Amino acid sequence: MTPENTEQFTYINRDKIYINNPKWLLFYTIRKLIETKKETEFYNSVQLANLIFGHSKYKDIIKTMLTVYKKEFFKTKGMLCKPNLEALKRGHPEIFTNVKNDLQTHQSQKLDISLFHKSLEDEINEAKKSKNNKYITLKDVKLVHQSPYIYIAKIEKDDDETIQLPEGVRVICVDGTYRKNVTILEYNQLFEKVTFECANPLLSKDVKLKQDVSFILHKLKDILNDMNISSLIDRINTIHKTEFKNELITLDLDKNQCEVLMHALNYSTTYIWGPPGTGKSHLLATLILNLSLAKERTLVCSIANVAVNSLTHKYLERVEYYKKINSNYTLKRGECIRIGHVSDDKLRENDLIFPEENLYLIFLREKLNKLIKLRKKYEDLNDENEKAKVISQINENEIKIMEELRKHIHNAYVVFSTSSRAILDNNLGNCQFDNIIIDECSMMAIPNLLAMLKRISKRVIIAGDNATVWKITNRHGRISKNVSFRKFKSNSL
Structure with missing residues (x-):
C-alpha cells in the first residue's frame, strides 16, 4: 500500500515510517515479524518496538497501530499480543503476497551465488595472461631494516596504469640477473611506493617485481569452495x-x-x-x-x-x-x-x-635467516646431505614461528x-x-x-x-x- 504524500512520516533505520497511518504500520509490522520469523510469539508494545524498529523509544508508534487493529488482527494474553495470521490472511491477503514475492526474489538471487565462483575463475584466467603478469620497475630502492631485509622503493608506472600488490602476497623479484621470492608488506597508491621483505639482501640496483594477482584469487577461490x-x-x-x-x-x-x-x-x-x-x-x-x-x-x-x-x-x-x-x-x-x-x-x-x-619471535626469525643463507651455501657446494639437514631445520623453525x-x-x-x-x-x-x-x-x-x-x-x-x-x-x-x-x-x- 502507498500512503498519501501529505501523511506525517519519519525515518527509522533508513526506512520511511508513516507514523500516523495505522494501516500502513500494521502492514509494516507484520511483514517485519514474518521476515525475522518472530510472528508466532507474544509481545508487549515495548518488545515489538525493539523487534520492529530496534529501540523501545518507538513504542508509541506500535501503540498507534495496536489501538486500531489489536482486537481484530491480534491474539491477546494479558498485556501481550501476537498476530492472528488467519484473520490477517482473510482481511489483508496482500500482506503475505508481497512477502512471498520478496522471498521468491531472494531465492532467485541465491541462485546467482555461482557467479562468484565463475567471476573468480575469469579473473584467474585473465591474471594468467602475459600482459597482466608484467614486471614493475622499481627506483630509489632503499634498505630500511635488516634481519629480515625490508626495502622501500618508488614504482615507475604510466598515469593510467593499474598496479595490484596486495599485502601478504609473495611475488617474484628480479634482482639484476637473480630471481627471488619477496613478500609485499605495503603498497601506497597515493605516493606510488611499495615496501617488501626478502630473506637475503638485494645485490643490484636494477630491481623489478612481477605483478601476479592470481595468488590471492586462488586463495579466495579455495576459501569460497569450502x-x-x-x-x-x-x-x-x-x-x-x-x-x-x-x-x-x-x-x-x-x-x-x-x-x-x-x-x-x-x-x-x-x-x-x-x-x-x-x-x-x-x-x-x-x-x-x-x-x-x-x-x-x-x-x-x-x-x-x-x-x-x-x-x-x-x-x-x-x-x-x-x-x-x-x-x-x-x-x-x-x-x-x-x-x-x-x-x-x-x-x-x-x-x-x-x-x-x-x-622470541625476533630470535626465531634471525635464526631462520641464517638457515636460509646456510641452505644457499650448501646449494652452491652441491652438498645435498647438509642441504637436506638445513631444510629440515628451516621447516622446524617456520613451524615454531x-x-x-x-x-x-x-x-x-x-x-x-x-x-x-x-x-x-x-x-x-x-x-x-x-x-x-x-x-x-x-x-x-x-x-x-x-x-x-x-x-x-x-x-x-x-x-x-x-x-x-x-x-x-x-x-x-x-x-x-x-x-x-x-x-x-x-x-x-
Missing part, C-alpha cells in the same frame, strides 16, 4: 538480538553516536555510513573498546594499511581516555595487536600492540589487519572471532568480504562513506543484485 555461502548470507540476512551484558561505555559520544553504538552491540548486523568528519572512526574505536572490555574477540579490517593504522590510533586514544575515567584499567600487552607491516613511526612506538616485536604468532593472535581481544592479510595469513585465517568491523568498505570486493565473514560468530559491523558506499550497495542496503544482504540494519551518523 564455504556454504547461502548459509552465510542467510545468517547475515536474519538479523537477531545479540546479548551484551557489560556496562555501556560511551565516553564523549553524542546522542546519535550512542544510538548507533547500542545498535551495534545489541544486533548481529549493523551498517554504518556517513560523510568524512561525522565521527565514524570515533564511534568505531569506542565500539572496539566496549567489545574488548567484554573480553569478546574482534577482527578489525580495512583494505588499506593507512585506514587500519588510523583506526588503531583512534582505539589507543579511546583507551587513554577511558584510563582517565577508570584508573584501575590498563591495556595489557597482547590484548590488542596489529598484524602486518606498519610504516607509521608513531604507531610503532607503542610496543604493546606488535607481536612481531616479541623477543607460526605457533608463536598464532598464540598471540588467539590470546588477543582485538586484532587489527588489512583485509588481504586477514585472508592470506593462515595464522589469522584459522582463527575464530566474535565480531568483525570493516572500515572504508566501499572498495572491498564481495568475495573478500565473504571470505572474512565465515569466521565470525556474533556481530558484523560495516562502515563507510555514504558518498562511496553506494558503489557496492543499493538503496535497500543490499550489497549486490546477485547476492543480497537484504537486511543490513542501517544507522546514519
Whole structure:
C-alpha cells in the first residue's frame, strides 16, 4: 500500500515510517515479524518496538497501530499480543503476497551465488595472461631494516596504469640477473611506493617485481569452495538480538553516536555510513573498546594499511581516555595487536600492540635467516646431505614461528589487519572471532568480504562513506543484485 504524500512520516533505520497511518504500520509490522520469523510469539508494545524498529523509544508508534487493529488482527494474553495470521490472511491477503514475492526474489538471487565462483575463475584466467603478469620497475630502492631485509622503493608506472600488490602476497623479484621470492608488506597508491621483505639482501640496483594477482584469487577461490555461502548470507540476512551484558561505555559520544553504538552491540548486523568528519572512526574505536572490555574477540579490517593504522590510533586514544575515567584499567600487552607491516613511526612506538616485536619471535626469525643463507651455501657446494639437514631445520623453525604468532593472535581481544592479510595469513585465517568491523568498505570486493565473514560468530559491523558506499550497495542496503544482504540494519551518523 502507498500512503498519501501529505501523511506525517519519519525515518527509522533508513526506512520511511508513516507514523500516523495505522494501516500502513500494521502492514509494516507484520511483514517485519514474518521476515525475522518472530510472528508466532507474544509481545508487549515495548518488545515489538525493539523487534520492529530496534529501540523501545518507538513504542508509541506500535501503540498507534495496536489501538486500531489489536482486537481484530491480534491474539491477546494479558498485556501481550501476537498476530492472528488467519484473520490477517482473510482481511489483508496482500500482506503475505508481497512477502512471498520478496522471498521468491531472494531465492532467485541465491541462485546467482555461482557467479562468484565463475567471476573468480575469469579473473584467474585473465591474471594468467602475459600482459597482466608484467614486471614493475622499481627506483630509489632503499634498505630500511635488516634481519629480515625490508626495502622501500618508488614504482615507475604510466598515469593510467593499474598496479595490484596486495599485502601478504609473495611475488617474484628480479634482482639484476637473480630471481627471488619477496613478500609485499605495503603498497601506497597515493605516493606510488611499495615496501617488501626478502630473506637475503638485494645485490643490484636494477630491481623489478612481477605483478601476479592470481595468488590471492586462488586463495579466495579455495576459501569460497569450502564455504556454504547461502548459509552465510542467510545468517547475515536474519538479523537477531545479540546479548551484551557489560556496562555501556560511551565516553564523549553524542546522542546519535550512542544510538548507533547500542545498535551495534545489541544486533548481529549493523551498517554504518556517513560523510568524512561525522565521527565514524570515533564511534568505531569506542565500539572496539566496549567489545574488548567484554573480553569478546574482534577482527578489525580495512583494505588499506593507512585506514587500519588510523583506526588503531583512534582505539589507543579511546583507551587513554577511558584510563582517565577508570584508573584501575590498563591495556595489557597482547590484548590488542596489529598484524602486518606498519610504516607509521608513531604507531610503532607503542610496543604493546606488535607481536612481531616479541623477543622470541625476533630470535626465531634471525635464526631462520641464517638457515636460509646456510641452505644457499650448501646449494652452491652441491652438498645435498647438509642441504637436506638445513631444510629440515628451516621447516622446524617456520613451524615454531607460526605457533608463536598464532598464540598471540588467539590470546588477543582485538586484532587489527588489512583485509588481504586477514585472508592470506593462515595464522589469522584459522582463527575464530566474535565480531568483525570493516572500515572504508566501499572498495572491498564481495568475495573478500565473504571470505572474512565465515569466521565470525556474533556481530558484523560495516562502515563507510555514504558518498562511496553506494558503489557496492543499493538503496535497500543490499550489497549486490546477485547476492543480497537484504537486511543490513542501517544507522546514519
